[in-house]
Amino acid sequence: MTKHENPPDKDKHGEFSIFVAGDDLDFRPVTLSDRHVEVDQILRKGGYNPTLDHRLVELTFPGTKSWDDDETIDLKTSEPRHFLIGKSDRLFAFAIDDIIYETPFEEMGERQLRRMAIIGDDKILVLSSEDKPEQDLGPDDVASFAGHKVERLFSRDATVTVYLDEEGARELPRGTYMFKKIFALLGITAGFALTYVNAAGKLISFKDADSVDLFDGIKFFSHAAGGGAS
Structure with a gap:
């Protein structure tokens, strides 16, 4: 074998x-x-x-x-x-x-x-x-x-949900933004002012030299300059 x-x-x-x-x-x-x-x-x-x-x-x-x-x-x-x-x-x-x-x-x-x-x-x-x-x-x-x-x-x-006035939610890139950039991102026209509710629940007037750190659920309010929040 x-x-x-x-x-x-x-x-x-x-x-x-x-x-x-x-x-x-x-x-x-x-x-x-x-x-x-x-x-x-x-x-x-x-x-x-x-x-x-x-x-x-x-x-x-x-x-x-x-x-x-x-x-x-x-x-x-x-x-x-x-x-x-x-x-x-x-x-x-x-x-x-x-x-x-x-x-x-x-x-x-x-x-x-x-x-x-x-x-x-x-x-x-x-x-x-x-x-x-x-x-x-x-x-x-x-x-x-x-x-x-x-x-x-x-x-x-990478994005956060933000709200403007009575509009629905929208997504914006997370980050810290200056006044003019936020106006552009939100599509707010000239002649309007802006306020927002911060993380502590306080209403903040947003001025030209300010910046804001976007967080999820942040609420913005636009109104005619010199008037109150809508």
Whole structure:
């Protein structure tokens, strides 16, 4: 009887594609020939040398998983694997909407944070610090994680619902606006004055040099200059 060799295990060898990126989160594909690989194999294949100077963090959507240099990763999964690689001897922690993330980067831009947490364009990211006022992050803003135990961010709607006189609700971009900008956004014509009810429920006269921080449900009243609210 002829003895046959055991057939090769197709699950162990082949082409296993992953995606890697630096702090720009511009992912590029990397293909490995083994299903089970060590972290330093991924780093070498991606061109990150010396491997001991780099950290590997996987995006798990949501959240992250950090990998140590001597760990082995099973690449056979149904979903594409995405890895961040940074030149760092430590990891930095932050939270977005109460989900903890780790990153090998001391700072990250707003665009990159959105991609990590899958935040759509209908939301804005807000940086929340104990010792500073909340800060809405714009596309060019950067969040720094060095020196913080856990930096916290959250997402909220990019628009707010506002009311003008007896008209129905309308949506405006969230933000702080000067007098002339609010008149333009609300479509109020020249010769009219404006008042609004603030978050404390107080009626405020809106003057030329003033600004207003829009919040959800804010009510505006227009009236002829010199007259009362309609």
